Amino acid sequence: MKPVNIMINGLPGNVASTIAVHAIKDERVNLLPHSLTGPEIDAESCAIGEMVVELIRPAERGGHIRALAEKYETFISVDFTHPSAVNDNAxxxxxxxxxxxxxxxxxxxxxxxxxxxxSSVCAVIAPNMAKQIVGFQAMMEYAATTFPGIFRGYTLAVRESHQAGKADTSGTAKAVVAAFQRMGIDFSQKDIVMERDPAVQRDKWGIPEKYLSGHGWHTYRLTSADGTVAFEFQHNVNGRDIYAEGTFDAACFLNEKIGVGKTGRVYTMIDVLQSL
Known part of the structure; x- marks a missing residue:
């Protein structure tokens, strides 16, 4: 199988950089030496292993992309940028x-x-690219669809911790909360407890020091009305390596959809998992 050309946007950001390092090693994809970056980035390039990647700021991206489209013909854009850029980038x-x-x-x-x-394009859009966590979300979705109201009368407490640089509340936490709401829980997404203080993460949560700059710890606790029954779901991710494999699965999946002429379609990571 010919490797899928991908351009990872968001370099030299931490997540984009981690994914790019894995891309160089993964035979399914071919990392292009170009990346769309934010207007605040001063550097003209960054190094990913032995590869020098050109950094393209928003004001310059139109002409660059047209040139890249002529040069590479087909490539998948992989976006790990910033929440404030999501809609403009899309x-x-x-x-x-x-x-x-x-x-x-x-x-x-x-x-x-x-x-x-x-539009005339298709995309994979997912709040989490880690396949195992997406599988957990799928289980929650199954429960919400098959057993609506099963936790009616229970209370829910949700807390999530990510590195200080993550600006928004976890999209995964929001998705899981949405499933619990369909299971009868009266809970608002604004009540998700979001922790970004490294000292609290280390001293009170017990997150290892080496992963304070890159982690995702989530706990969902359900308690019955009389306090006699409790359920707890937890997934703790240290580092960012777990997101790479799912990202490349998504890129290969999308490339196949392009090959059969699919356009104007949004796919999820569950669609990707079901195709494997």
């Missing part, structure tokens, strides 16, 4: 006819989906 990808994997959380998700639906 609009740009659609305007340029670039299929994309949106791994960045935040932004207006309804608008994001509508942008793709009205």
């Amino acid at each position: 609009a740009f990808y659609c305007e340029q006819g670039l299929p994309f994997v949106m791994g960045t959380t935040g932004g207006d998700r309804e608008k994001l989906n509508q942008t793709v639906a009205r």
Whole structure:
């Protein structure tokens, strides 16, 4: 199988950099030496292993992308940028006819989906690219669909901890909360407890020092009305390596959809998992 060309946008950010390092080693994909970056980035390039990647700021991206489209013909844009850039980036990808994997959380998700639906491209949009966590979300979705109201009368407490640089509440936590709501829980997403203080994460949560700059710890605790029954679901991720494999699965999945002429379609990571 010919490797899928991918351009990882968001370099030199931490998540994008981790995914890029894995891309160089994964035979399924071919990492292009170009990346869309934020207007605040001063550097002209960054190093990923022995590869020098050109950094392209928003004001310059139109001309660069047209040139890259001529040079590489087909490539998948993989977005690990910033929540504030989600909708603008998606609009740009659609305007340029670039299929994309949106791994960045935040932004207006309804608008994001509508942008793709009205375009000529297709995209994989997911709040989490880790396959095992996506599988957990799928189980929650199954329970919500099959047993609606099963936890009616219970209370829910949700806490999530991520590195200080993560600006928004976890998209995964929001998705799991939505499933619990359908299971009868009266809970608002604004009540998710979000921790970003490294000292609290280390001293009170017990998160290892080496992972304070990159982790995702989530706990969902359900308690019966009389306090006699409790359920707790937890998933703790240290580092960012877990997100790479799912990202490349998504890129390969999307490449196949392009090959059969699919357009204007939003896919999820569950769609990707079901295709494996």
